[in-house]
Amino acid sequence: MPELPEVETTRRGIAPLIEGRRIDRVLVRDGRLRWPVPAQLNQLLGGQTVRAIERRAKYLIFRTDCGSMLVHLGMSGSLRILPAITPPEKHDHVDWILGPDCLRFRDPRRFGAVLWTDQPAERHIRLCNLGPEPLSEDFDGRYLYACGQRRQVTVKQLLMDGSIVVGVGNIYANEALFRAGIRPTRPSHRIALSRYQRLAGQVQAVLREAIAQGGTTLRDFQREDGRPGYFRIQLKVYGRAGEPCLICETRLRQLRIGQRASVYCPDCQR
């Protein structure tokens, strides 16, 4: 499932091939995504040049002279660049045609979104209430500590709250907590500043490592077979419930916090 590193990897993969190019037309085969794809998307985007592709949280922002398109990959979404003549397959919902090429959106579970705004993108309702980027200077242990002090939630819920910090999904929340030695169930207001500093550092570290590994397969974005080329970093706890901790060999436990699977080592994480 695309988390921040996958979205950033996607951005880096397609940006060099899309930025500066003109969209001839947009083909919406099935606009029933998280929200309906704007019916006028073809009229709005047709003939427009993509000036830049940026990212905010897990949203990709395609900037043009008359507005911005936001794309969210949801849980199962992907963007690939293919020859425009490539026949679409099941779940290939939207095509952006650029000369001989096609940027194609596939999303089997349709939790993704394609939105449009003619206002500055950062003012969009989906973007204007988000917390800081985890890899920005606005995010550090002191900030997390301050947020945690005034809330009554578990530290895992704090990490996954997009109004606190964006882009930390279930997988990386689990991994960062393990690396920081903090139990996902610990109340956010009962963690020392020094441990929050360690946690913030591990959030950044695991995201940076994942992005770095994604970068090794960027060329895949041009491949006709469309293999996504997403990295698979070594996950130390996520998906390993019942297996031995890689540090101490204690059986990893799993429980649910706010409908989300949480895996941790009862010995290493306190």
Add this chain to the structure above:
DNA sequence: AAATTCTCCTGAAGGC
């Protein structure tokens, strides 16, 4: 205002 629960969807995995 903050916290919790519900919701969308479909592929994968498990049970029999």
Add this chain to the structure above:
DNA sequence: TGCCTTCAGGAGAATT
């Protein structure tokens, strides 16, 4: 082999 059930999950919406 195949049908049925359960589960996973990003994040906004609804509810408490």
